[in-house]
Structure formats: C-alpha cells, structure tokens
Amino acid sequence: MNKDQVKGTAEKVKGKVNEAVGRATDDPAKELKGDLQQEVGQTRNDVGNAKEAAKDAGKH
Known part of the structure; x- marks a missing residue:
C-alpha cells in the first residue's frame, strides 16, 4: 500500500x-x-492502485 492509497x-x-453530518x-x-x-x-486511491500495478509489473 502506498501513500496515495x-x-x-x-x-x-x-x-x-461530512456527507452523513450534512444529511x-x-x-x-x-x-x-x-x-x-x-x-x-x-x-487518489485509483492513482495509488495504478502505481502499485506498475511497480508489480516491473518486478516480472
């Protein structure tokens, strides 16, 4: 898990x-x-997932 995730x-x-408080x-x-x-x-989570996937792909 990286910082973006x-x-x-x-x-x-x-x-x-915030949504719950607003309601x-x-x-x-x-x-x-x-x-x-x-x-x-x-x-931001999606960006982190993409970074992890790229890092994992580089290992193979």
Whole structure:
C-alpha cells in the first residue's frame, strides 16, 4: 500500500463523515462537500492502485 492509497482512503472516510453530518443536519453544502471529498479520495486511491500495478509489473 502506498501513500496515495492511504491518503485516498482517508479522504473517502472524511467525505463519508461530512456527507452523513450534512444529511443529519439538513446542510446540503456539507453533504456536497462530502460527496466531492469521496470522489477526490477515490481518484487518489485509483492513482495509488495504478502505481502499485506498475511497480508489480516491473518486478516480472
């Protein structure tokens, strides 16, 4: 697991929390922020996965 995967996962978790808080408090802006954080986190996680795959392919 590389730093992009870790940071991506952390960002997704923060996004889920913000989304849940936004729903619970009826705050659409907070909910949207959470959705966006989750997307950013997923993208960063995908970059990390691609790096890992490239590294693994280089070993073979």
